[in-house]
Amino acid sequence: MSLNITQESDGSPRIILSEPTGSTAEVLLYGGQVVSWKNERREELLFMGSKAIRKPPKAIRGGIPICFPQFANFGSLEHHGFARNRLWSLDSSPSPLPPANQQSSVDLILKSTEDDLKSWPHRFELRLRISLSAGKLTLIPRVRNTDNKAFSFTFALRNYLSVSDISEVRIEGLETLDYFDNLLHRERYTEQADAITFDGEIDRVYLSTPTKIAIIDHEKKRTYVMRKxxxxxxxxxNPWDKKAKALSDLSDEDYKTMLCVDSAAVETPIGLKPFEEWKGRQELSAVSSSYFSGQLDPRKVLLGIS
Structure with a gap:
């Protein structure tokens, strides 16, 4: 297990995590953002926009941005909040989390600044532990209210996953659930399909979801399992072709090889009393998918059966 700190071409710090089987992860202090996760075969598991801008004040399109203190554009703050385009610091005292002795990990922290307080008048500490082990990437975000008054926030880990072809991907675990459709004025619907597949733009917030979701890439015979x-x-x-052309940090074809499936707290904001702390956890793993009669058995994935 190792942690190596280097610099981006513009001089900003970059942290490389690695573990014995050969998998790696890259983390930037800018945004506290994971920008690369490669498996033991050196295959990239996260998507990065081919036109992504990796310098302030632009948020980076790809990897795993941190959306805080708001997700989307429902308040007065910038889209998806400001945490993803601030410079974070290494956290020297991540207590009370136990030491991550058996994993390659790094602890980061973002504290409110006087500038932040002008747009969002709440003092906070946002901590993030990023841990890498064989076939698995774990993120543990924590938000502490360091103010003398209560506040609430929404939050998301926006996971840009690399896929072979969006039309060959399906998601299991969200069937029968209610969702808000952001393409239809946030109207509430109930998912009717047996699995989510893709043939056009999609932007939905699924509600009260299970702790485990499977993203199945038929062409790569790979399944991402997200536990949260x-x-x-x-x-x-997924922006699909028309929206992708309107986004300056995506190329016209990028939408075909990306899919965002995010761990989020959107419908019900998280409320914190003074000096109270919230903790989340997300574990991403990438496993080989086996076929049976040309189909995967996602129930085994979701039940944890190998």
Whole structure:
């Protein structure tokens, strides 16, 4: 297990996590953002926009941005909040989390600044532990209210997953659930399909979701398994061709090889009393998928059966 701190071409700090089987993760202090996660075969598991801008004040399109203190654009703050385009610091005292002795990990912290207080008048500490082990990437976010008054926030870990072809991907675990459709004025619907598949733009917030969701890439014979705690919702997003052309940090074809499935707390904001702390957890793993009669058995994935 190792942690190596280097610099981006613009001089900003970059942290490389690695573990004995050969998998790696790259983390930038800018945004506290994971920008790369490669498996033991050096295959990239996270999507990064081919036109992504990796310098302030632009948020980076790809990897795993941190959306705090708001998700989407429902308040007066910038889209998805400000945590993803602030410079974080290494956290020297991540207590009370136990030491991550058996994993390659890094602890980061973002504290409110006087500038932040002008737009969002609440003092906070946002901590993030990023841990890498064989086939698995774990993020543990924590928010502490360091103010003398209560506040609430929404939150998401926006996971840009690398897929072979969006039309060959399906999501299991969200069937029968209610969702808000952001393409239809946030109207509430109930998912009718047996699995979520893709043939056009999608932007939905699924509500009261299970702790485990499977994203199945038929062409790569790979399944991403997302386990989450403390974040009840899951956001599914792909811009498709028309929206991709309107986004300056995506190329016209990028939408075909990306899918966002986010761990989120959107419907019900998280409330914290003075000096109270919230903790979430997300574990992403990538496993080989086996076929039976040309189909995967996602129930085994969701039940944890190998």
């Amino acid at each position: 705690e403390g974040m009840r919702d899951a956001v599914v997003w």
